[in-house]
Structures are given as structure tokens and as C-alpha cells.
Amino acid sequence: MNLLVLTGAPGAGKGTQADLLVENLGFHKISTGDALRRQISLGSEIGKQASGFMEKGQLVPDDVLLKILKAELEDGSGEKVLLDGYPRNLAQAETLETLSDQYPVKLAIHLDVDQTLLKSRICGRRVCSSCGSPYHLQYNPPKVDGVCDKCGKGLVQRPDDSEDKVAVRLDVYRRETEAVLEYYRERNKCVSIDGSGATDVVYNRLVDVVSGL
Ligand code: ADP
Numbered sequence: 274m275n276l277l278v279l280t281g282a283p284g285a286g287k288g289t290q291a292d293l294l295v296e297n298l299g300f301h302k303i304s305t306g307d308a309l310r311r312q313i314s315l316g317s318e319i320g321k322q323a324s325g326f327m328e329k330g331q332l333v334p335d336d337v338l339l340k341i342l343k344a345e346l347e348d349g350s351g352e353k354v355l356l357d358g359y360p361r362n363l364a365q366a367e368t369l370e371t372l373s374d375q376y377p378v379k380l381a382i383h384l385d386v387d388q389t390l391l392k393s394r395i396c397g398r399r400v401c402s403s404c405g406s407p408y409h410l411q412y413n414p415p416k417v418d419g420v421c422d423k424c425g426k427g428l429v430q431r432p433d434d435s436e437d438k439v440a441v442r443l444d445v446y447r448r449e450t451e452a453v454l455e456y457y458r459e460r461n462k463c464v465s466i467d468g469s470g471a472t473d474v475v476y477n478r479l480v481d482v483v484s485g486l
Contacts (some may be wrong), residue, residue, distance in 0.1 A: 274349070276369075276376055277483070278356045280453060281384035283442045284395035285468045286475060289407050290384065291357045293476050294483065298353075303345040305338060305358040307405060312341070330433050330441035332449065335364050342369075346376055362449040366456045381457035382482060384468035384475070388443070395439050399428040413472060 277300075279287045288307075294300040309327060312320035319340060323333045342359055354376075360366040369378060386394070397410040399419075403426035408415050415422050433442065457463035466478045 274346075274352055274354055274376055275379040276354050276356050277486075278360070278369075278378055278381040278457070279384065280381055280450065281468060282386060282391050282446045282450075283439065284391040284398070285384040285386045286394070286472070287357045287384055289413075289472055290476060290479055291355045292407075293472075294355060294479070298480070298483065299351065300353045300355045301349050301351040302355045302357055303342075303349060303359070305341055305345075305356075305361075307357075308341045308345055309333060310405075328432055328438075330438035330445065332361060332445055335362070335368065338365060339368060346372075360453050363452045363456060366453050378457075378462060379486060380482075381454070381463045382479065383454050383463060383465040385465045386468040390469055391443065392436075392439060395434050395442075396436060398434055399430055402427050402429045 279291055281287055288304060291300070291302045291304065295302050309320070309323045313324045313327070314320070319337055322337050326333045338359065338361075346354075356378075360369050369376070394409065394412070397412070399408045399410065399415075400406065401408075401421035401424060404421060404424045406421055406423050407413070408421075408428060415428060419428050420426070421428060432438070454463055454465075464482055466475070466482060468475055
């Protein structure tokens with residue numbers, strides 16, 4: 274199994290792009306954010322430990338994430354795996370490195386988007402309450418207002434997508450996650466892609482990188 278780490282600030286479009294790679298190029302996606310939200314809706318012990326941190330926009334403790342990551346990797350199928358949302362700090366990058374015999378990181382792809390665009394992307398984001406498909410009120414609206422194109426269920430705003438939580442998340446990104454980019458840069462394993470512009474334009478940039486692997 275080879276891992277591709279998809280990294281970037283909240284709102285950079287990691288989830289949207291990862292879904293396209295899954296649909297079109299047969300990648301398997303592991304999203305720690307989605308996995309945590311699943312645990313919360315199940316009311317599990319992990320979900321209980323995570324929910325307070327997530328609601329505030331803070332990082333969930335590393336030991337909780339390691340449990341999630343291991344479970345997801347063990348369930349994971351296929352050769353090409355995308356990691357969306359992990360590692361999010363230096364300690365997590367080092368932890369992932371300890372698993373490299375079994376799960377080596379081939380490349381970290383950084384979706385690069387400026388602050389102003391990030392904020393407007395997150396505040397207008399809506400997700401399906403049932404299947405989790407992402408939309409944007411302005412950039413990617415559903416065909417019918419408030420209804421998921423894929424499964425017909427209602428769209429909601431994530432509790433951590435409100436303006437005050439977004440500020441915390443962007444701050445956490447700058448303080449903790451940017452170091453992860455540096456970690457992979459030093460190992461010649463980081464490529465930055467311009468993440469601004471329409472979804473399909475960004476996707477084409479991504480495919481150029483991924484197909485060269
Ligand atoms: P985004 O990338 O837009 O911030 P995610 O869905 O990836 O959204 O993550 C939402 C929240 O889940 C984060 O703010 C954090 O609380 C938690 N989370 C996800 N992945 C991690 C991680 N690797 N380490 C710590 N917390 C995480």
C-alpha cells in the first residue's frame with residue numbers, strides 16, 4: 274500500500290478533490306475528520322472524547338487519532354490510499370513514519386489557497402446530513418436548494434464551519450499543520466498545487482501530479 278497525504282488549510286478543498294480521485298481514479302480515501310464525525314454520530318467512546326475538541330475547532334488528541342488511523346488503515350482496501358486530514362501536526366507525521374514499513378508515504382500534496390478564499394469557502398460550505406457530500410452555496414450549489422443531489426437528504430452546516438470556529442481552525446493550521454509541510458519538504462516528498470479556481474481546474478492540476486507517480 275502506498276499513501277498519498279493530502280494536506281492544506283481547512284477549506285482548501287481536500288475532501289472534494291479526494292472524492293473526485295476516488296470516483297475517477299480508483300483511490301481509497303481515509304478522512305480522519307469524516308471518521309471522527311462517524312464516531313460522534315455512533316455515540317462511541319472515541320466520539321465522546323473527540324466531540325468537545327472538534328466543536329471548538331481544536332485538534333483532537335493524538336492518541337485518539339492514532340486509534341482512528343490504525344482502524345481505518347486496517348479496513349483500507351487497494352494500493353492507492355489518500356490520507357485526508359492526517360497528519361495534522363509534527364507528532365502525527367512522526368507517528369506515521371513509524372508505520373512506514375507497512376504504510377509508506379509516497380508524496381504529500383499541499384493544496385495551496387489564500388486566507389480570504391479559505392474563509393468564504395468554509396462559511397458557504399454545506400454538507401449532506403446523510404452521505405456527507407460537500408456543496409457550496411455559491412461555488413457548487415445543489416440542483417435543488419438545501420437538498421443533496423446524490424441521496425436527496427437535507428444539507429446542513431457543520432458546527433465547526435461558523436465564523437468564530439473557522440478562525441480557531443485557521444490558527445491551528447498555521448501553528449501546527451504548516452510544520453507538516455516542512456517535514457515532507459525536507460524529505461523531498463512535498464508538492465504544492467494551486468488550490469484556487471474551479472473544482473475541475475484544481476482537479477486537473479492534481480491529476481497531473483498523481484498520474485506522474
Ligand atoms: P477541515 O480540514 O475542513 O478542518 P476535517 O473534517 O478534516 O475538516 O476536520 C474537522 C476536525 O476534526 C478538525 O478541526 C479536528 O478537530 C478534527 N481532526 C480531524 N483530523 C484530525 C487530526 N489528524 N488530528 C487532530 N484532530 C483532527
